[in-house]
Amino acid sequence: MAVQRMGNRQSGWRPTRRLLLGAAVVGGAVLWGGNTIARLMRSPSSAKDAGRIADVDGHALPLQPLENAPSHDAGLTWLTKGGTVNDASGLSRTPIYGMVEVGSEKDVAEALSFARANGLKVSMAAVRHSMGGHAFDDNAVVLDMRNFNAVSVDATAKTMTVQPGATWHDIQNILHPRFAVKAMQSTDIFSVGGSLSVNAHGMDHQAGSVAGSIRSLRVMLADGSVLRCSASENADLFRHVVGGYGLFGVVLEATLDIVDNAVYRTSREIIKSEEFPRFFSEVAGTKPRDRPVLRPSVDGTGKLPRRHDRLSLRKSGRATARRSTTDRRARCGRCQAPDHEPGEMGCAVPGSEMVHRKDSGAAL
Ligand SMILES: Cc1cc2nc3c(=O)[nH]c(=O)nc-3n(C[C@H](O)[C@H](O)[C@H](O)COP(=O)(O)OP(=O)(O)OC[C@H]3O[C@@H](n4cnc5c(N)ncnc54)[C@H](O)[C@@H]3O)c2cc1C
Missing domain, CATH: 3.30.465.10 (Uridine Diphospho-n-acetylenolpyruvylglucosamine Reductase; domain 3)
Structure with a gap:
């Protein structure tokens, strides 16, 4: 019996303290990593809506719907009756009389005619990326232009x-x-x-x-x-x-x-700041047609940078500097041209989103 018990003790698996600790660390890392990945992948958790834009004194303006509003003309295509409208960033919630979808000149004429007859103001809205509260008027009839698009x-x-x-x-x-x-x-x-x-x-x-x-x-x-x-x-x-x-x-x-359509090529040139006046006059001396579009960026360290700094925004909203690993001598990994990265304008490999080809003799 004693031999039997000893044999069990040798072959049986017993979690040691080290193993338990290791499993806890790995499990925690998996949980934390999974949670972080899920958080970064999901859509914003709440509606983007900063409410009513503040007035010049810094006090939020109250939403004031129209008193004694006329009834909505049944002949117009109302997307909303009453309610509010906001810009794409959610910065300027504004009370409106209603939003009409317009798809033709006749629709616009009828909406304006209704607004004139009832003394209502009119605003227009398309993709609504103009932000700051100036694109919509309080209690206006808003014309949604997006389907008027031939x-x-x-x-x-x-x-x-x-x-x-x-x-x-x-x-x-x-x-x-x-x-x-x-x-x-x-x-x-x-x-x-x-x-x-x-x-x-x-x-x-x-x-x-x-x-x-x-x-x-x-x-x-x-x-x-x-x-x-x-x-x-x-x-x-x-x-x-x-x-x-x-x-x-x-x-x-x-x-x-x-x-x-024309092919644009990107290139990077790294110069010392004292060389900039000469570089600038060289560029200014080229024919307008050949003159490049320049986007100078300055390395504040005063060192001659061999790499190119870019700004990237993380989901948390914090700005972080990311270092790209290429300099002007790098070759594109897709088309092997020496002056750009894959996917940048000028990349001649099909499938690159930014490729602009010369006339290919196609339909138009
Ligand atoms: C990410 C981002 C990048 C941008 N980049 C640039 C840039 O590179 N260069 C630049 O100049 N601007 C830039 N802008 C600003 C942008 O050009 C303007 O906000 C532009 O008005 C957006 O067009 P929209 O279709 O969203 O217009 P909306 O915001 O829908 O409307 C803008 C204005 O146009 C009026 N409007 C719309 N349709 C009509 C119509 N049919 N007749 C009369 N008036 C009408 C509206 O009343 C409103 O006042 C940028 C904005 C964003 C958010």
Whole structure:
């Protein structure tokens, strides 16, 4: 019996203190890691809504719905009756009379007519990325422009005629690969109407702001009349509407220049600060057509950086500096060109999102 017991003691598994401690550490790490990954992957836990934007004195303005509001015309397509509207960032919750979906010139005319008959103000909203409270008026009839978005292209005249709710993204999908938008913001999520109304600019200094790409506009005024305007026709209206935040009329249609698609190449040059004046005059001396778009960044340490610092925003909202591992001598791992990273503009490998090809002779 004694031998038997001894044998059991030798072959049986008994957790030692070290093993238990190790298991607890590993289990804790797995739990913490899993929880962190799940937290980083999930959508924001609450609605983005900072409430009503504060007035100039720093006091939040109360939401004041309209008293004795007229009844909503059954002939209009109401997306909301009463309630509030907010910009995309949730910074400017504003009480409104209601929001009407418009998809045609007739819809806009009918909505304006209803607003005139009832003494209501009118605001326009598309992608709603203009933030700060200036894009909506209290208790206004808000026209949702997003479905008013047809696009047609005249390849011979190198123009496109677009309705205001079209986004640059939609347009690029139509123009690509033969043509490109002449001037737009640095991202393509915005509507044409919203972009003309703020006279947006992009990164291309040769194109300037969107105003320079407009051949003509058709605009509906508050009284329902429609006027065509451009830099040479009804020029006063034109310069008010472009950059006028919707205060002077509703843009119904815009005819804009388009340009041949072109390949842009990115390159990085690292220079000492004392060399900058020489570098700048060299660049200034090049022909406007060949002049590069420069984005200088300065290394504050005073050392000549061999690497390139970028800012990245973590989900926590804290800014962290990330060091990229390439310098200008690095080669793209996809197309092996020496002057950019994979996926940057200029990468000639299909599937790279930012590739802009020259005329491929396709449909347009
Ligand atoms: C992440 C980000 C990046 C940005 N980058 C740039 C940039 O590179 N360059 C730049 O210049 N700006 C930039 N902006 C600002 C952006 O260009 C403006 O906010 C633009 O108005 C957004 O378009 P939207 O479709 O969201 O317009 P909305 O916010 O929906 O509307 C903006 C204004 O246009 C008016 N409007 C809309 N449709 C019409 C219409 N049919 N007729 C008359 N008025 C109308 C509205 O009344 C409102 O006042 C950026 C903004 C964000 C959030």
